[in-house]
Amino acid sequence: MRKSYGDPIAEDLRFVVRSVVGEENFIDMTPNRSNNYCCGGGGGFLQAGLKDERLEFGKLKDDQIQQTGASYCIAGCHNCHAQIHELSEYYEGNYGVVHLWTLICLSLGILGPNERAYLHDDLKDVLVFHPESEM
Amino acid sequence: MAQEVITLGGKKKSMLIDKVKELLPDGGNLNLCLTCGACSSGCPATGLEDMDPRKFLRMAALGLDDEILKSDWPWMCTMCQRCVYVCPMKIDIPQLVYNIRSMRPREERPKGILGSCDMALRNDSCSAMGTSPEDFKFVVEDVLEEYQEAQPEFKDMQAPIDKQGAEFILNQNSREPVTEPDEMVPLWKIMHLAGVDWTYGNKGWGGENYCMFLADNEAWEHITRTAAKQADDLGCKIFLNTE
Structure with missing residues (x-):
């Protein structure tokens, strides 16, 4: 979105994130917007068989995320999600990595027990929709 | 006393960077590099394979085609475009990377x-x-x-x-x-x-x-x-x- 349409359109997503998590829980990373660093999951890197290099590439992103002190990072697509999730474990920042739809549904109280694969213990049991349907 | 004119030897060989320039609007600005290094300073792929975006572009400009085609670095650049964003001359290094990927025989690209x-x-x-x-x-x-x-x-x-x-x-x-x-x-x-x-x-x-x-x-x-x-x-x- 941002790359095709520029930074202003990404402000709409910031509005969504702020609304969902609450202003006090939103932390932008530095640098941000078009100055931000790529995580290293895209461009085919995840499937290129160059794991050591991919993790080294991602170190910059991981440092940046850890510096925010945030307990969750929202990833915009699957490539980013897979890469940042791996960075969180590999560099032991152990922050959660979630899709935006997970947090939207959590905030609306409609996130069921089987839709929480990427939530950590702090949110796993919060506002569970139809907990009896847990598989 | 007039000095003798220095003439550079031989006809310029066709280089890989010229082929890429033909494909891109305004040649991707690939010949406008000021060598400032803004691209490399914020690039997460800087240092991998002893390469960085500026070095890659300079190597292409100097016609080091064999070295560039041998390198795996084009597969470590995610073409995220941050280098274009920070470049004062808006040089399209990711497009150079992409087109160099395409020059490797298909079966030799990452499995x-x-x-x-x-x-x-x-x-x-x-x-x-x-x-x-x-x-x-x-x-x-x-x-x-x-x-x-x-x-x-x-x-x-x-x-x-x-x-x-x-x-x-x-x-x-x-x-x-x-x-x-x-x-x-x-x-x-x-x-x-x-x-x-x-x-x-x-x-x-x-x-x-x-x-x-x-x-x-x-x-x-x-x-x-x-x-x-x-x-x-x-x-x-x-x-x-x-x-």
């Missing part, structure tokens, strides 16, 4: 990317996991039915495939229907609550395009056209790309 592209060419799904349109339909219908029953507030929720005239057409990363189908549901719920008239396409639903990463132009185009044609055939107005 994982190659395999995912070939999977996507197996059937009309264009899924990097090779999932068939039938399997996709089965999983979507099965998961939907399960959630309609388990969460009665969503008994009217839909996840249509090939709904003619839907306003939005959505694609889907293949990992979810194959390995974590529950992850498809939150987005369906949001669309349902927002009253969005949407559909998946039976053809071209796979959201990822590894043929693009492989720099296989023909296959990339095939996948993109398959998805676009399905949107057109169904009369959808807006394509929602989740990747």
Whole structure:
């Protein structure tokens, strides 16, 4: 979105994130917007068989995320999600990595027990929709 | 006393960078480099393979074609475009990288990317996991039915495939229907609550395009056209790309 349409359109997503998590829980990373660093999951890197290099590439992103002190990072697509999730474990920042739809549904109280694969213990049991349907 | 004119030896050989310049609007500005290094200072791929974006461009400009073609660095650059954003001359290094990827013989490109592209060419799904349109339909219908029953507030929720005239057409990363189908549901719920008239396409639903990463132009185009044609055939107005 941002790359095709520029930074202003990404402000709409910031509005969504702020609304969902609450202003006090939103932390932008530095640098941000078009100055931000790529995580290293895209461009085919995840499937290129160059794991050591991919993790080294991602170190910059991981440092940046850890510096925010945030307990969750929202990833915009699957490539980013897979890469940042791996960075969180590999560099032991152990922050959660979630899709935006997970947090939207959590905030609306409609996130069921089987839709929480990427939530950590702090949110796993919060506002569970139809907990009896847990598989 | 006039000095003797220095003449550079030989005719300039055709270089790889010239071929790339012919392909790009304004030659991608590839001959405008000021060697300032802004590209390299914020590039996460700087240092990998003893390479960085400035060095890569300088090597291309100097005609070190063999060294460039031998390097795996083009497969470590994600073409994120940050270097273009910070470049005072807006030099399109990612396009140089992409086109150099395409100059390596197809079978010698990274196996994982190659395999995912070939999977996507197996059937009309264009899924990097090779999932068939039938399997996709089965999983979507099965998961939907399960959630309609388990969460009665969503008994009217839909996840249509090939709904003619839907306003939005959505694609889907293949990992979810194959390995974590529950992850498809939150987005369906949001669309349902927002009253969005949407559909998946039976053809071209796979959201990822590894043929693009492989720099296989023909296959990339095939996948993109398959998805676009399905949107057109169904009369959808807006394509929602989740990747």
